[in-house]
Amino acid sequence: MAQPVDPQATLDALDQAFGGHQPGARAVHAKGLVVEGTFVPSPDAAGVSRAPHFQAGPTPVTIRFSNFTGVPTQADGDAMASPRGMALKFHLADGTDTDIVAHSVDGFPVATTADFLAMVQAAAARTLPAFLASHPAARAFEALPKPIPASYATLGYFAVNALRFTNAQGQVTTGRYRLVPEAGQALLTPAEAAGRPADYLAAEMARRLAQGPARFRLMLQVAETGDRVDDATVAWPEARWQVDLGTLTLTGIASDQDFQQRTLLFLPGRLPAGIEPADPMVDARTPIYGASFRRRLGEDG
Numbered sequence: 001m002a003q004p005v006d007p008q009a010t011l012d013a014l015d016q017a018f019g020g021h022q023p024g025a026r027a028v029h030a031k032g033l034v035v036e037g038t039f040v041p042s043p044d045a046a047g048v049s050r051a052p053h054f055q056a057g058p059t060p061v062t063i064r065f066s067n068f069t070g071v072p073t074q075a076d077g078d079a080m081a082s083p084r085g086m087a088l089k090f091h092l093a094d095g096t097d098t099d100i101v102a103h104s105v106d107g108f109p110v111a112t113t114a115d116f117l118a119m120v121q122a123a124a125a126r127t128l129p130a131f132l133a134s135h136p137a138a139r140a141f142e143a144l145p146k147p148i149p150a151s152y153a154t155l156g157y158f159a160v161n162a163l164r165f166t167n168a169q170g171q172v173t174t175g176r177y178r179l180v181p182e183a184g185q186a187l188l189t190p191a192e193a194a195g196r197p198a199d200y201l202a203a204e205m206a207r208r209l210a211q212g213p214a215r216f217r218l219m220l221q222v223a224e225t226g227d228r229v230d231d232a233t234v235a236w237p238e239a240r241w242q243v244d245l246g247t248l249t250l251t252g253i254a255s256d257q258d259f260q261q262r263t264l265l266f267l268p269g270r271l272p273a274g275i276e277p278a279d280p281m282v283d284a285r286t287p288i289y290g291a292s293f294r295r296r297l298g299e300d301g
């Protein structure tokens with residue numbers, strides 16, 4: 001098994017790549033918006049997993065949308081603000097939580113936390129072109145479109161690390177979550193984005209939710225035999241079967257925004273019985289997210 005990376009080395013490299021750490025901020029995906037909602041499972045969800053939120057609903061959910069970099073003041077229209085993030089925390093009836101951490105591209109530049117560290121160190125040292133030249137998957141990711149959304153609610157999100165689901169009969173399904181906006185996709189051109197206020201995404205979401213809820217479908221893209229489940233750089237074909245797991249309804253902006261931003265920690269490996277990692281990157285991410293969380297919490301003024 002690959003050696004775990006030093007979480008602090010990853011935070012240091014991210015800080016350097018983004019021009020210095022901002023006290024209290026996440027090392028990456030620093031600018032965000034916390035929204036409240038509920039999840040109601042589809043009739044098919046229990047057939048995929050015995051996890052409690054797939055049996056019955058509604059389950060309360062806290063959602064954090066975010067921009068990519070470690071710069072909390074970054075303008076929403078900035079090219080570096082993509083991929084956008086969508087993190088979900090389902091508050092289960094027994095008092096525990098389970099999380100999904102997704103972003104707006106179906107893929108990832110690297111398959112391991114060690115390669116992630118090497119890539120961020122290269123970005124910090126301004127040697128990214130050399131890294132990309134020797135890492136074809138990272139080069140391919142760099143070339144993928146990173147669209148600028150008109151709204152956080154008009155973009156699709158992908159939790160690219162595969163998970164293994166077990167239902168009450170012991171049947172196993174391996175798949176990757178994706179969140180599909182009911183409103184469809186609505187994007188801005190770079191010129192349109194440049195004309196928007198720096199925080200247009202938070203303002204748009206407040207306006208949208210004041211008029212009524214926004215919805216996403218939680219889908220599971222199911223792996224077929226031979227699909228790589230341990231490598232998030234490899235997208236599976238779009239023709240793969242997708243199971244509709246249920247509907248996420250966004251109901252309002254969280255009123256205690258600052259407190260939630262500070263105290264929320266989303267972990268892709270926080271999973272209930274009936275769901276487990278298939279991709280080793282799920283658990284490899286945990287100590288790095290934990291280190292970023294402890295650092296920003298400790299800096300609280």
Ligand code: HEM
Pocket residue numbers: 010025026027028029032064065066084085086087101102103108112113114116158159160161232264265266281285288289290292293296
């Ligand atoms: C090598 C793998 C990865 C590393 C080292 C890494 C690192 C980090 C770190 C340090 C944070 C800040 C955590 C905090 O302070 O709470 C973070 C947050 C985040 N990451 Fe990753 N990440 C990895 C993979 C991914 C992948 C595959 C995705 C998307 C599918 C992703 C999406 C996000 C999002 C959306 C957030 C913000 C979560 C929030 O709203 O609190 N990351 N990541």
